[in-house]
Every structure is written in C-alpha cells, then in structure tokens.
Amino acid sequence: SYRPYRIDGPVAVVGVGLTGASWGALFAANGRRVRFFDQDSSVAAAGLERARAFVSFLIEHGLADAELAATGLQHLEICTEIEMAVQDVVFVQEAVYDSYEAKMAVFKAIDQSAPRYALISSSSSGLSISKIQTATTCPERCLSGHPYNPPHLIPVVEIAPGELTDPQAIKAARAFYTSVGKIPVVLRREVPGYLANRMSAALWREAINLVLSGVAGVEDVDNAIRYGPGLRWAVMGPHILYHLGGGEG
Amino acid sequence: SYRPYRIDGPVAVVGVGLTGASWGALFAANGRRVRFFDQDSSVAAAGLERARAFVSFLIEHGLADAELAATGLQHLEICTEIEMAVQDVVFVQEAVYDSYEAKMAVFKAIDQSAPRYALISSSSSGLSISKIQTATTCPERCLSGHPYNPPHLIPVVEIAPGELTDPQAIKAARAFYTSVGKIPVVLRREVPGYLANRMSAALWREAINLVLSGVAGVEDVDNAIRYGPGLRWAVMGPHILYHLGGGEG
The missing domain is CATH 3.40.50.720 (NAD(P)-binding Rossmann-like Domain)
Structure with a gap:
C-alpha cells in the first residue's frame, strides 16, 4: 500500500x-x-x-x-x-x-x-x-x-x-x-524536456547538422536511424545496447 | 546501367x-x-x-x-x-x-x-x-x-x-x-561515424548525462527511449517525425 x-x-x-x-x-x-x-x-x-x-x-x-x-x-x-x-x-x-x-x-x-x-x-x-x-x-x-x-x-x-x-x-x-x-x-527531479524529449533533441540536433552541413540528404539521414539503430532502440535502450555492443568487427 | x-x-x-x-x-x-x-x-x-x-x-x-x-x-x-x-x-x-x-x-x-x-x-x-x-x-x-x-x-x-x-x-x-x-x-563525403553512429553518439551523450547528473536511473533512461521515441524511430525517421509532430496538446 x-x-x-x-x-x-x-x-x-x-x-x-x-x-x-x-x-x-x-x-x-x-x-x-x-x-x-x-x-x-x-x-x-x-x-x-x-x-x-x-x-x-x-x-x-x-x-x-x-x-x-x-x-x-x-x-x-x-x-x-x-x-x-x-x-x-x-x-x-x-x-x-x-x-x-x-x-x-x-x-x-x-x-x-x-x-x-x-x-x-x-x-x-x-x-x-x-x-x-x-x-x-x-x-x-x-x-x-x-x-x-x-x-x-x-x-x-x-x-x-x-x-x-x-x-x-x-x-x-x-x-x-x-x-x-x-x-x-x-525522474528524481524536474528537468526541461524530461528524459525522452531531451534524448530526442540530442539526436535531432545531430540529424539536422548532418543535413545542413551537406553530409547527406534528409531521407538518407532518416533511413540511417529508421533502418539502423532505431530498430534496436525499440527493443533495447541505449545503455543496454552499450553493454551488448562488442565493436564493429 | x-x-x-x-x-x-x-x-x-x-x-x-x-x-x-x-x-x-x-x-x-x-x-x-x-x-x-x-x-x-x-x-x-x-x-x-x-x-x-x-x-x-x-x-x-x-x-x-x-x-x-x-x-x-x-x-x-x-x-x-x-x-x-x-x-x-x-x-x-x-x-x-x-x-x-x-x-x-x-x-x-x-x-x-x-x-x-x-x-x-x-x-x-x-x-x-x-x-x-x-x-x-x-x-x-x-x-x-x-x-x-x-x-x-x-x-x-x-x-x-x-x-x-x-x-x-x-x-x-x-x-x-x-x-x-x-x-x-x-553520404556526400566521409565524416567520422558516418550517419547512424553520429546520431547514436549524440543520443548517448545525453543519456549518460541524465544518469551522471542524477536525474534518473539507467533503467529508466533506457525505458524512456525503448518505450517512447524508439518505437517511432523504428517506423519513421527523426525528420519525418518532425513534420508529423503537432505539439504535446
């Protein structure tokens, strides 16, 4: 209770x-x-x-x-x-x-x-x-x-x-x-954006930077997440991923 | 051809x-x-x-x-x-x-x-x-x-x-x-980390920061991605998400 x-x-x-x-x-x-x-x-x-x-x-x-x-x-x-x-x-x-x-x-x-x-x-x-x-x-x-x-x-x-x-x-x-x-x-205390939006924002800043600096197009930047780490993040969080990751072989 | x-x-x-x-x-x-x-x-x-x-x-x-x-x-x-x-x-x-x-x-x-x-x-x-x-x-x-x-x-x-x-x-x-x-x-040119790892790294820096600064525990930070935006990133990329997002209502 x-x-x-x-x-x-x-x-x-x-x-x-x-x-x-x-x-x-x-x-x-x-x-x-x-x-x-x-x-x-x-x-x-x-x-x-x-x-x-x-x-x-x-x-x-x-x-x-x-x-x-x-x-x-x-x-x-x-x-x-x-x-x-x-x-x-x-x-x-x-x-x-x-x-x-x-x-x-x-x-x-x-x-x-x-x-x-x-x-x-x-x-x-x-x-x-x-x-x-x-x-x-x-x-x-x-x-x-x-x-x-x-x-x-x-x-x-x-x-x-x-x-x-x-x-x-x-x-x-x-x-x-x-x-x-x-x-x-x-959360142990209030922070702007809580957890999920803060992490989203960090991802985004990098995504936008990649497009604006001419490294890749919008669709390719989206696909790099959607068909790459995004598939894993839906199953495992980023920290768990860290412990499982064994390098790029 | x-x-x-x-x-x-x-x-x-x-x-x-x-x-x-x-x-x-x-x-x-x-x-x-x-x-x-x-x-x-x-x-x-x-x-x-x-x-x-x-x-x-x-x-x-x-x-x-x-x-x-x-x-x-x-x-x-x-x-x-x-x-x-x-x-x-x-x-x-x-x-x-x-x-x-x-x-x-x-x-x-x-x-x-x-x-x-x-x-x-x-x-x-x-x-x-x-x-x-x-x-x-x-x-x-x-x-x-x-x-x-x-x-x-x-x-x-x-x-x-x-x-x-x-x-x-x-x-x-x-x-x-x-x-x-x-x-x-x-990619139009080589950049360290290509696209996916650069965006992963950005997410991670924020995830680690949230844990180290005492805002939340590792499991909660993971779950905030895994059961939140991670579910969407696996279906839509971050840019597409931006265009769909209409605020928090």
Whole structure:
C-alpha cells in the first residue's frame, strides 16, 4: 500500500482534448471507471467520442482485454462540474493546455474536491509542477505524469516530483500507471524536456547538422536511424545496447 | 546501367570474421554466388559455417526467399587465393580488421585481380576510404559500404565516397546493395561515424548525462527511449517525425 494514497478505483481526466481523450481511453481500456471534465462542453463531447474510438481501436488490434475494455467503455462518462468528476476518484490526470494560469486554477479546483487519498498528475510538458502544486492545499500529492503522445499507444510515461511532492506519492503514481499498462520512468527531479524529449533533441540536433552541413540528404539521414539503430532502440535502450555492443568487427 | 560497373553477378567477401560472414550470408540469401577469402584458413572455415547458419536463420524466420537462399547456399564457397575469389565478381565486400596496412594490402590485391567493372567496398567504420583507395590503380571504383552490424539483419548500409571515387560507382553501389535487400544511405563525403553512429553518439551523450547528473536511473533512461521515441524511430525517421509532430496538446 502507498498510504495515504490509493491506486484502485475510479479515475478523472480534466481537460479532454487529444491528449486527455487518449489518457481516458487508456484508463477505460484497462477497466477503470473514467470521468471526463472539460470547461468547454463541446470539447468534452468530442473527447468522449474520440476516447470511445480509441478504445475500439485497441480492442480491434488486440491491444486491450475486450472484457475489461467493455466495462470501461460502459462507465466512461462526462461530468459537467469538476467537483462531480473528481469527488470519489483515486487519480486525476490533468491535460488542459500549457498555461500556468489554467493549470493552477484546475489544480486548485481538483484539490478542493478530490479525496485526500487521490493523486493529481499533470500532463504538462513545459511547465513546472513545483510551481503548479503551490496552488493546492495538499501539494505533496501533486506530480508530473508526462506522456509521450498518444498515451493510449506509446507506453512510456515520465513521472517527476515537484519540490513539495511526497516520495510516497511518486511510488503510488508508478504503481497506478503500471496498473493501467504504462511503462513509468521516474525522474528524481524536474528537468526541461524530461528524459525522452531531451534524448530526442540530442539526436535531432545531430540529424539536422548532418543535413545542413551537406553530409547527406534528409531521407538518407532518416533511413540511417529508421533502418539502423532505431530498430534496436525499440527493443533495447541505449545503455543496454552499450553493454551488448562488442565493436564493429 | 552504371557503366563501366556491373551489379549482376558473383560477389566476393574478403575477411570473413563475424561481419564478413554476415555479409556473405546476406548476399547468399539473396541468391548471389559468394566467394569467401580469408588469409587465415581456420577463420575462412568458421566464417563459412557461420554464414550457413545465418542463411538458415533467415530462411526459418521468413526473412529470405527459400529458393533463392538455397541457390546461394549451394554456391557459397571458400577460395584459398584472393585472386581466385575476386577474378570474375561484380562486387567485393572487404571486411578485414581496421588497420590501414591490412586494408591497403587487401585493396591492392583485389584491384589487381578483380575485373575492371567490379566495385570494391570497405566495411571500415573508422578508417578513411580516401586513403585506402590510394593503394589501387583504379581508386574511382573504391568506396565505403559501412554496415550497421550484423548486416544480414540490420537493413541500413552507409555508402561514402573517397576523394577519388567516381560518382557512377556510388550509384552502382546503391543499386547493388538495394538488389540484395539493403537500405543504402549515401553520404556526400566521409565524416567520422558516418550517419547512424553520429546520431547514436549524440543520443548517448545525453543519456549518460541524465544518469551522471542524477536525474534518473539507467533503467529508466533506457525505458524512456525503448518505450517512447524508439518505437517511432523504428517506423519513421527523426525528420519525418518532425513534420508529423503537432505539439504535446
């Protein structure tokens, strides 16, 4: 157990654009009761439809347990008030647009209505959870849960604590995300770009440099990754690769 | 046609350690007549056995046309003299160890005995083809054909010209490698690390930095690639990804 946090139970998604709808699909496909809230009711309706389509896709491609997903689909619902959406959940995934004003207002509202045992996780890619969590009375349960989009298809989720986050909340978040089929990776502190985007950016800088300096064309640079190390990186990470690599013979 | 070069016909592999044996397996699996030469007869014998095992693996896993590969296997042979190995081939893949002395001696011998229409390609990862080709009387047909190991499994081959290489030879090499199932990428000039290893190195520096600076553990850094962008890089290159990426929503 991860006291005072709970990981079994309903889940809310706040902000259900593309990323939020995808999160909701993932949770529903894993049998969770999911409540959607969006300030814009037309976005909420579109998000619900999109999430249903994502769940169907997962079932059709054998990526979800059909029985669990059917249960999730059955309970996937829109709440018209944020209080109703979060009142009895164990986990809130926030996915509103990247603005401190918007996210802090949302975190404040969630914190006021969600049970004390619920975790509140931000999908933010560019904002600091250390700052966002100061909008709440219970900052220790707030964390970053940054997806690599779309979260219902790409397994990794990057968990990062804010300065005021409880280490137990990080452990509970890892367990929660694992329970819905994610591969969580945990950062010991916030860094811009988390892990995956920082490494992508490094790869990119070199790719762009190779093209701009005239060494090779765009297509060839892409193919050098796609049909070379990219095939391995999908199976083994870069460090594991290092230990296996025995030179070029 | 790629006059004066030919791309249809027998192939020689000179130096049949792990990389050379893998090259030979690829050529044989695509129905080519393949001649192996290695200065060390026990290495040649081991290379032949290894290549046969690789071809069998490709057939068993549906990665080779069984009929073509059977033809290739039937004709896979060791030549005890380099002259015999290369005398009637259209393509020579050199895969001896990375030493200028060894490679230049081998290129000189190949150049003396191979038909004028044959290309000579070096597997070297760290040496300059501009220097190696000076050992021949026909440097314009010499080029780098750098594999990402093992070449019978990883599709990419990085083609680079030396200063004296004929552009027609580069075109012919691209066509030859394509004909045996490779994905060739062409560098306009030699650069250390070619394309794939330069981009790998950039990714790595960031991965190592993330671990050493205490942001995350080795396993989490690996998983961030393996279960995140690595999945995409195996399907799309980094540039294509850029054009598809629409932000983190």
